[in-house]
Amino acid sequence: MADLLRDFRILLRVAWLTELEHKANFFISVIGALAFNAGQLLFIGVLLNAFGSIAGWTPAEVMVLFGIRMASHSMYAFFFRRVIDVDLVVHTGEFDRYLLRPTSPFLQLLTRRFNLQQFGDVIVAAAILAVALPKASITWHPLLALWLVIAIGAGGMLEGALQLARGALAFRLQNTQSLTALIDTVFGTYGNFPLQIFGTLGSILFTVVLPLAFVGWIPAAIVTGRTDSLWFPTWLAWLSPAVGVAGMAAAIFFFTRQSRHYSSPGS
Amino acid sequence: MIEVVELVKEFRKPQPTTGRLAGVRQLWAPRRTVRAVDQVGFAVERGEIVGYLGANGAGKSTTIKMLTGIVVPTSGTVTVNGLVPWANRKKHAYNIGVVFGQKTQLWFDLPLRVSLETIRDLYRIGAADYVSRIDEFDEVLQIKDFMDTPIRSLSLGQRMRGDLAGAMLHRPQVLYLDEPTVGLDVVAKQALRDFIAEQNRVHSTTVMITTHDMDDIEQLCRRIVLIDRGRVVYDGDLSSLKRRYLPFREVVITPGANADTAYIGAKHADRLENADGTISLRFDPERTSAAAVIAQAASTADIADLHVNEPKLEDVVRLIYAEAER
Numbered sequence: 001m002a003d004l005l006r007d008f009r010i011l012l013r014v015a016w017l018t019e020l021e022h023k024a025n026f027f028i029s030v031i032g033a034l035a036f037n038a039g040q041l042l043f044i045g046v047l048l049n050a051f052g053s054i055a056g057w058t059p060a061e062v063m064v065l066f067g068i069r070m071a072s073h074s075m076y077a078f079f080f081r082r083v084i085d086v087d088l089v090v091h092t093g094e095f096d097r098y099l100l101r102p103t104s105p106f107l108q109l110l111t112r113r114f115n116l117q118q119f120g121d122v123i124v125a126a127a128i129l130a131v132a133l134p135k136a137s138i139t140w141h142p143l144l145a146l147w148l149v150i151a152i153g154a155g156g157m158l159e160g161a162l163q164l165a166r167g168a169l170a171f172r173l174q175n176t177q178s179l180t181a182l183i184d185t186v187f188g189t190y191g192n193f194p195l196q197i198f199g200t201l202g203s204i205l206f207t208v209v210l211p212l213a214f215v216g217w218i219p220a221a222i223v224t225g226r227t228d229s230l231w232f233p234t235w236l237a238w239l240s241p242a243v244g245v246a247g248m249a250a251a252i253f254f255f256t257r258q259s260r261h262y263s264s265p266g267s
Numbered sequence: 268m269i270e271v272v273e274l275v276k277e278f279r280k281p282q283p284t285t286g287r288l289a290g291v292r293q294l295w296a297p298r299r300t301v302r303a304v305d306q307v308g309f310a311v312e313r314g315e316i317v318g319y320l321g322a323n324g325a326g327k328s329t330t331i332k333m334l335t336g337i338v339v340p341t342s343g344t345v346t347v348n349g350l351v352p353w354a355n356r357k358k359h360a361y362n363i364g365v366v367f368g369q370k371t372q373l374w375f376d377l378p379l380r381v382s383l384e385t386i387r388d389l390y391r392i393g394a395a396d397y398v399s400r401i402d403e404f405d406e407v408l409q410i411k412d413f414m415d416t417p418i419r420s421l422s423l424g425q426r427m428r429g430d431l432a433g434a435m436l437h438r439p440q441v442l443y444l445d446e447p448t449v450g451l452d453v454v455a456k457q458a459l460r461d462f463i464a465e466q467n468r469v470h471s472t473t474v475m476i477t478t479h480d481m482d483d484i485e486q487l488c489r490r491i492v493l494i495d496r497g498r499v500v501y502d503g504d505l506s507s508l509k510r511r512y513l514p515f516r517e518v519v520i521t522p523g524a525n526a527d528t529a530y531i532g533a534k535h536a537d538r539l540e541n542a543d544g545t546i547s548l549r550f551d552p553e554r555t556s557a558a559a560v561i562a563q564a565a566s567t568a569d570i571a572d573l574h575v576n577e578p579k580l581e582d583v584v585r586l587i588y589a590e591a592e593r
Contacts, residue, residue: 007389010385010388010389011385011389013385014374014377014381014385017377017381018374018376018377021376021377021417022376093370096332096337096367096370096372097372099335099336099337099356100335100336100337100360100363100365100372101360101389102357102358102360102361102389102390103357103389173290173296175283175284175289175290176290177290178288178289178290178291179290179291260339260353261339262337262338262339263278263338264332264337264338266328266369266370
């Protein structure tokens with residue numbers, strides 16, 4: 001583990017130096033992320049202004065949900081965003097290098113670039129939560145705050161796990177990019193709403209099949225005390241962060257197994 | 268050092284899908300099986316330099332990729348210094364250095380210095396060792412001239428020298444080179460060969476090299492493994508390979524200005540008249556000697572010039588490939 005952390009630091013330095021080679025990228029990335037998220041926020045703002053509340057949740061509660069989803073996403077973007085590059089790394093043969101070096105190929109994948117856009121996501125998520133949390137009438141307790149932090153981290157892991165599992169398919173299949181966009185779109189579009197608006201069937205679907213309930217809806221319901229909207233018992237909701245952690249562990253295992261099918265392009 | 272037994276690699280390639288939801292439909296696209304390496308076996312001792320030869324698509328690179336642990340074999344076994352490459356990946360990484368002529372193992376956007384420092388840190392190479400090895404490498408490879416240039420801005424020759432330094436920095440016991448001299452100029456090729464030969468001599472580094480450059484082989488390798496369509500067709504030393512595929516040697520005679528050449532033609536030698544007026548006498552060295560052929564020619568006609576053609580590996584390989592095509 002100490003070895004892995006040391007390798008992480010070594011690889012992070014290279015990634016950071018690579019990013020500095022393209023300085024203009026930094027500002028464009030941050031501005032891009034801010035603009036994209038502001039657009040989403042505006043859309044929800046319009047919805048809330050038009051209808052007042054969404055499926056029984058007050059505007060402040062929906063904002064908390066949106067903030068948590070953004071925070072989860074920024075955790076994903078911060079630590080795991082490079083998992084979307086598996087296709088590229090496999091098809092260009094960059095993965096050869098990861099297998100030849102005496103450290104984890106997964107770690108080398110995560111640090112192949114230092115994703116600057118993540119700063120934009122973090123800023124937006126922090127800003128939204130700073131505005132929304134005080135407005136929603138939340139009964140704070142230190143354990144609840146701690147749970148929220150864990151849930152946000154686990155949400156990021158879950159999104160990373162899905163993208164990693166998708167990426168791992170690239171070892172055997174040629175074109176899996178459309179699935180990346182699918183996961184991004186589903187999380188980015190539906191993840192921002194209290195899922196009960198999709199009906200019981202819809203909310204079950206978004207919990208079990210496409211598990212985006214874990215990155216926003218469930219944590220927001222716990223924090224704002226709106227567990228009445230969930231379709232399963234509250235005690236189960238408290239355990240929900242386990243899904244993200246287990247999901248990531250399973251995805252890394254799957255990735256490692258699939259990497260044995262790596263065929264390395266060219267001569 | 269390297270043990271390969273009945274090594275097989277089959278690739279199952281999906282037929283590409285296009286159009287709507289291609290990524291999803293790909294999941295059940297039909298597949299076909301291609302056998303790239305077929306029952307390959309050989310053993311390499313410590314300190315050997317082995318040329319691994321074959322035409323394009325013969326299975327050379329796939330074998331090297333299995334030996335390095337990049338590709339997992341379909342069946343058969345590989346052990347390198349007692350380790351199974353793909354199963355003991357991390358430990359094995361310390362034992363091997365790899366240079367692919369086609370793609371760099373270094374960090375493309377960053378100066379060579381950063382790549383080498385990163386390799387130093389990842390392999391836990393001490394500061395003093397690092398400095399002395401860079402000095403040692405620089406003597407032959409002259410890498411200090413471009414240490415601060417990003418890899419992407421290096422010439423191919425410089426990049427290959429940088430890659431070689433990167434591959435040998437942790438002083439591996441085995442060095443794999445996959446077409447290391449392709450596209451290089453004569454000077455750069457020579458620097459690479461000198462470096463490889465020196466590492467082999469000084470540190471007993473085991474070297475396995477694939478190349479289409481016959482000078483690489485003639486200068487570096489005492490032993491050759493030839494592969495064709497995934498199978499080993501020859502494994503032995505260079506001179507026996509030449510003997511087996513080119514059993515004939517040739518004396519080429521340029522007759523004097525008004526010489527009567529009618530009687531030139533020794534016993535056990537085939538006579539060929541070349542378009543440029545010279546006469547080739549092809550003979551089997553097992554049955555007669557160059558001296559006998561030359562003496563006979565000199566005694567029957569006035570000779571202006573003559574030379575003996577040694578068999579070239581290039582001709583051997585051309586012959587074998589042509590045989591394979593048929």
